[in-house]
Amino acid sequence: xxxxxxxxxxxxxxxxxxxxxxxxxxxxxxxxxxxxxxxxxxxxxxxxxxxxxxxxxxxxxxxxxxxxxxxxxxxxxxxxxxxxxxxxxxxxxxxxxxxxxxxxxxxxxxxxxxxxxxxxxxxxxxxxxxxxxxxxxxxxxxxxxxxxxxxxxxxxxxxxxxxxxxxxxxxxxxxxxxxxxxxxxxxxxxxxxxxxxxxxxxxxxxxxxxxxxxxxxxxxxxxxxxxxxxxxxxxxxxxxxxxxxxxxxxxxxxxxxxxxxxxxxxxxxxxxxxxxxxxxxxxxxxxxxxxxxxxxxxxxxxxxxxxxxxxx
Numbered sequence: 001x002x003x004x005x006x007x008x009x010x011x012x013x014x015x016x017x018x019x020x021x022x023x024x025x026x027x028x029x030x031x032x033x034x035x036x037x038x039x040x041x042x043x044x045x046x047x048x049x050x051x052x053x054x055x056x057x058x059x060x061x062x063x064x065x066x067x068x069x070x071x072x073x074x075x076x077x078x079x080x081x082x083x084x085x086x087x088x089x090x091x092x093x094x095x096x097x098x099x100x101x102x103x104x105x106x107x108x109x110x111x112x113x114x115x116x117x118x119x120x121x122x123x124x125x126x127x128x129x130x131x132x133x134x135x136x137x138x139x140x141x142x143x144x145x146x147x148x149x150x151x152x153x154x155x156x157x158x159x160x161x162x163x164x165x166x167x168x169x170x171x172x173x174x175x176x177x178x179x180x181x182x183x184x185x186x187x188x189x190x191x192x193x194x195x196x197x198x199x200x201x202x203x204x205x206x207x208x209x210x211x212x213x214x215x216x217x218x219x220x221x222x223x224x225x226x227x228x229x230x231x232x233x234x235x236x237x238x239x240x241x242x243x244x245x246x247x248x249x250x251x252x253x254x255x256x257x258x259x260x261x262x263x264x265x266x267x268x269x270x271x272x273x274x275x276x277x278x279x280x281x282x283x284x285x286x287x288x289x290x291x292x293x294x295x296x297x298x299x300x301x302x303x304x305x306x307x308x309x310x311x312x
Contacts, residue, residue, distance in 0.1 A: 001293055003115050003122045007133045007172040015176060019141045021289035022282070028065060029285065039066040042295050045098040047089075048125070049075040049105040054256055055125050055134070058283035059102045062291055065284070071098070086110060087117055094118040099295055103127075121294040126165050135255055136169035138286040140177055142279050143213065146251055151178035154210055157199075158239060159217035159263050162189045162228070166255045167217060171197050182211070185239060188228045205238075208245055215253040216241050216263045236262055243267045251275060 001014070010018075028034055044063040048056055056072070063070045073093065075081070080089060086105070093101070094117070101118070103111055104125040111124035126132045143150060155174050161167045161183050174181050175198050183190060184202040195201055208214065219235065229235045242265035246252060252264075252274040260266050268274060 003111075003124075004133055004290055004294065005111050005115060005122065005124045006131050007136050007169045007176075010133075010173075010176070012176045012178075015137065015140060015173060018137055018286070018289045018293060019144060021292060022137075022141050022285040025065075025285040025288040025292075028288075029281075035065050035067055037067045038292055039063070039068040039099075039295055042066075042068040042099040043071065043097065044068045044100045044102065044291060045071045045073060045093060045096070045120070046125075047073045047093065047101055047103045049080070049086075049103075050126070052104060052125070054280055054283060055104065055132075058280075059123075059125065059287050059291075061284045062287035066288055066291060068099075068291070068295075071096070086114070090114050090117045094120065100291060123290060123294070128165065129163055129168075130165055131169045132165040132255075133169050133173075134283075134287055134290055135166050136173035137290070138279060138282040139170055139215075139253065139255075140173050141286050142253070142275055142282045143251070144177075145278070145282075146275055147212075149178070150174060153179040153212045155179045155181050155213040155215060156202075156208060156211040157181065157183045157215045157217065158205070158208075158241060159185050160189050160219045160228075161185055161194065161217065162191050163220040164217045168197070170215065171199050175199070179213075182207075184208070185217075186229055186235065205245060209247060211250060213251045213253060214241055214246060218255065218257065218259055219262055232262055239263070240265060241268055243271075246271070246273060248273065253279060256280065 028036055046056060046059055060070050098120045100121040102123045102125050103114055106128050108128035108130035110127045111122055115122040124133055157167050171181050181199040182202055183199050187203055190201055246268050250273055252268055254276050258264055258269055260269060
């Protein structure tokens with residue numbers, strides 16, 4: 001694997017391999033020394049054109065735990081504010097010879113373009129409304145740890161599907177792992193033709209009790225240029241996942257950040273069914289596995305070795 005641009009590029013075997021590598025790297029998180037020397041001497045450049053807490057911090061932690069050198073670049077405060085194009089920014093940063101570039105942009109397809117402009121391995125950390133493949137991988141990892149297998153699992157993705165790059169990646173990933181996926185939300189927030197991805201579509205939550213897993217999406221008001229719903233209050237009354245709609249047997253997920261009181265009520269966010277914190281924890285080890293696979297030339301085999309103690 002040279003790049004990770006889309007879940008479409010991965011088959012079930014590849015997803016299972018990455019998840020398996022992440023499980024081995026999870027051992028590192030429980031150690032006193034949380035580093036392995038696997039990518040010592042490699043450089044990972046995080047290039048973020050959009051705000052991020054979970055994705056950016058987990059990629060930085062992942063690279064550092066693999067002993068890679070990390071450079072963080074944010075568009076704010078850079079030459080981007082002076083009008084520098086994406087291509088010129090990439091060409092400038094490529095002069096530093098990074099081994100991998102983790103990129104998030106508001107433009108669909110940008111990660112694929114960047115992969116043509118430089119020799120570094122490119123990881124798509126979100127490109128507009130297109131895809132977010134590492135989120136899908138960490139969600140598969142998290143669910144497998146909770147359920148054991150996704151084969152035959154009924155999984156509902158609820159909310160703002162139209163503006164969600166997570167939704168597209170997760171529909172593809174969950175189906176590759178054997179789950180049956182249904183997307184649900186207001187007609188204005190369900191993309192036309194999304195059934196072509198193999199999922200079912202519902203415009204009400206009447207059948208939600210049949211789901212094994214409920215995956216709520218954030219209402220992305222920053223991407224909404226028109227009035228997509230009459231009001232957030234009306235959206236919440238019809239589509240909010242709350243204690244009345246979520247049964248004790250169902251698992252609840254959310255990619256974060258959560259708008260409490262909108263797509264989720266506070267009671268379900270803090271309920272035992274919610275595995276939102278586990279998703280955040282999974283982000284580091286799954287992204288360690290992705291970086292290792294891209295930069296090491298092979299999968300993790302056997303126990304992950306800890307570094308030898310260093311004298312001061």
